Amino acid sequence: MGLTKKQKEARAKVDKNTLYSVEDASALVKEITNVKFDASVDLAVRLGVDPRKANQMVRGVVTLPHGTGKDVKVLALVTPDKEADAKEAGADFVGLDEYLQKIKDGWTDVDVIITMPSVMGKLGPLGRVLGPRGLMPNPKTGTVTMDVAKAVKEVKAGKIDFKVDKTGIVHASIGKASFSADKIAGNAHELLSTLEKLKPSTAKGTYMKSISMSSTMSPGIAIDPKTV
Known part of the structure; x- marks a missing residue:
């Protein structure tokens, strides 16, 4: 061409x-x-x-x-006590088990996943889906953290x-x-x-x-x- x-x-x-x-x-x-x-x-x-x-x-x-310049779509996989914080910080999707199930079923319509150390164990089995798409949260990049709200704000800010x-x-x-x-x-x-x-x-x-x-x-x- x-x-x-x-x-x-x-x-x-x-x-x-x-x-x-x-x-x-x-x-x-x-x-x-x-x-x-x-x-x-x-x-x-x-x-x-x-x-x-x-x-x-x-x-x-x-x-x-x-x-x-992108509207970054963020999924916060958090325990119920952190849901309100994550929503307030601007996460587009907030929850846990229902989103883990959606990902198992092949849903990956997000740009970044942020989670807490206590939830990481549940994400292990989803490595096959998340790994190749670069979506697996990682403490090194600040996407596995106790301060989910701060992490969401930072990702949204660039x-x-x-x-x-x-x-x-x-x-x-x-x-x-x-x-x-x-x-x-x-x-x-x-x-x-x-x-x-x-x-x-x-x-x-x-x-x-x-x-x-x-x-x-x-x-x-x-x-x-x-x-x-």
Whole structure:
């Protein structure tokens, strides 16, 4: 399938031989996004780590200062005494056994699941459904916690978690093409500086090898890691 006229125009605006600053890339990504819907803006960061080694596994959480632009659907799996708190904090679905049953039956229409340590045992058998979809709560990402209300609020406000995939790349969605260039850049800097802090001491050579910003269906814009 050939490129559409718009895609060709978008490609022409991105200089393949240029490494852009985060600010310039954030302005350019808005210019080259030509889809009818509000496209998401993504960063792909290639790291100089070997993700097969446990001590080089890069994963973490970051709160994007300008939010994700997405309405994140949150399920709080909590005991009855915590239900009111979770609802008040903005959880879209709140409950326990009936939702465990729905998930067993194949329902996964949520973006994030937040639960409490005492409930984790009940989620074990659902690993087959939740694991592959990245929905399994994890204490490391703050989604298994006694303070469910706080966790719900943070996720709604733009907290995302990320981890390096087996090819050494971290992919994260950092906003929408409708955001101002300043907001896209602000979110990008926040993610990149968080990644910088997570550099494993055992990683050799260049840590941030390449950074690419793109929106849904747009060409990638290469960012100069030195400007980060």
